[in-house]
Amino acid sequence: MATLKDVAKLANVDVSTVSRALNNTSYVHPETKKKIYKAVEQLSYKPNLLAKGLRQGKRHSIGVVMPSINLSIFGEVVQGIEIQARKQGYSIMICNTKDNPIVEQECLNRLRNGLVDGILIASTGQNARLLRDIKTSGISVVQIVRKQDKLFSSVVSDYYSCAYEAVKFLYQKGCRNIGFVNGALDIIPYQDRYKGYRKAIRECGCQELVTESRISKENFYKDGYDGVLQLLEHNPNIDSIMTAVDVQGIGVIRALKDKNIPVPNKVKVISLTGHSIGGMLETTMTSMEVPSKEMGEKAAKMIIDEIESNSPNGPALQHVVLEASLVERETT
Incomplete structure (x- = not known):
């Protein structure tokens, strides 16, 4: 394993110069720094050894x-x-x-x-x-x-409460077929949102209508678009859709528009993780605003x-x- 001495030898400088260049503690000529960095790269000098020394002080x-x-x-x-x-x-x-x-x-x-x-x-x-x-x-x-x-x-x-309160809100609006486009359940907030949704749905005596995103790590918009189409295929009477995040909600709104389903007259939409973009859409989106x-x-x-x-x-x-x-x- 390469050491500071090895770097100094290859760069043809003193060990103290290598230390000063890597620590940025005092001036080192740019050309000298370039030679030192090149030596570090050639020798695969392990940064964790450097970091150990650097952390003796604060890098801010x-x-x-x-x-x-x-x-x-x-x-x-x-x-x-x-x-x-x-x-x-x-x-x-x-x-x-x-x-x-x-x-x-x-x-x-x-x-x-x-x-x-x-x-x-x-x-x-x-x-x-x-x-x-x-x-x-x-x-x-x-x-x-x-x-x-x-x-x-x-x-x-409190992601659990976000979903729970959103279901209760939609229920008070007269919704009885409340769909949920969620994210991948191996991520904690999506688990919590589902638990809150499930609890409120059961209390309201409604049926669970959930699609778990399979590609949420790549394209939230497509998740929302495809998710609402899946839910409508299994239950065409859906009257409201909850989404885990705003970009899914944008996909939901677009899919409903393409299907000529009016929002909010036919289907209401709410996001559980409000982002400032929700208030800037052509049809502004109701959301649980997270601080x-x-x-x-x-x-x-x-x-x-x-x-x-x-x-x-x-x-x-x-x-x-x-x-x-x-x-x-x-x-x-």
């Missing part, structure tokens, strides 16, 4: 691991993280996993071997052992949006407090649950 950087930041609450969560981090003198590094556990693993390994003091993650739940190892190595870890492991602090929303920016700000503050804690064990674990609020718009 946070890794943010998200499944997506495109037209979802994750983008708004990241905004909240960045706002709070900047206030406290930290920068962020964003990794987009598409909910692929292999990609997530690669992202986590890059971050642990890089220049971050902590990691905020909306995890797939498939890399628990790696995350615990990262935590043990001295890098703070806080879960956001998804609480997959009780051993890490978390900031989430996504607040969630991001809270998680950023929690992880920075953990990073800067003087206690050997860090702050006590916190599991924060933020409530969503119903915003009625044109689709209901």
